[in-house]
Amino acid sequence: MSRLAPGTVSAAAALLVRRQAAPRRFLRLRDAALYVGVSESKFLQLVASTRLPQPFRVDGCVLWDLWELDPALDDLKDQARGGGSSVAMNKDKGWEGFDDAP
Template identity: 55%
Template sequence: MPRTKEGQGEADTPIRLEVVPRRGLRREDAARYVGISTTKFDACVREGRMPQPFRIDACVIWDLRRLDAAFDALSEISEPNSFADWS
C-alpha cells in the first residue's frame, strides 16, 4: 500500500513511488550495487577487478552489465571453502 503524505492536510493522499530500472550507475551506486564501500570500489577499479567507467558529458557512469561480469569473475576465483574462511 502506498504511503501517504504527512503534514499535507490530506492524510489519505498517496505518494507515487516510481521505480526506474537503470543500466548506468554513478560511483556511489555502483559500489553499493556490488556491496562494498566507495573506497574499496575505487581500489578495485584501479586494480582492474572492477570495470573502468565511461563518461556521458560530465557524468561518470559504470555499466551495470560490466559490473555483473566483474563480480561474477571475482566470485568464481575467490569462493570460500567454509564459513571459517569468511573472517
C-alpha cells in the same frame, strides 16, 4: 539527533527508495558501489586494480555499465573461491572461513 514524527520518512530514506525503485543500466559511483556491496573507496580500489571495469563519461557524468559489472563480479567471486567455495555453511560450525574484516 533529531526525531521524526511517526509516519514520516527522512529525506535520505526517501532518496534510497526512489533509487531502488528506478531500474537503470548505468550507475554513478555511489550506486555502483552500493550495487557491488562495498564502500566507494573499496569500489575505486577494485576499478584501479582492473578487477572491476573502468567507467565512461557522458557529458561529465562518470558512469559504470551494469552489463560490464555483472561478469566482472562473477570473475571476482570465482577468483575468491579458487574453483571452490572458501565459505562453507555448516549447521554445526556456522560460517567457516568467513571473515568480513578488510
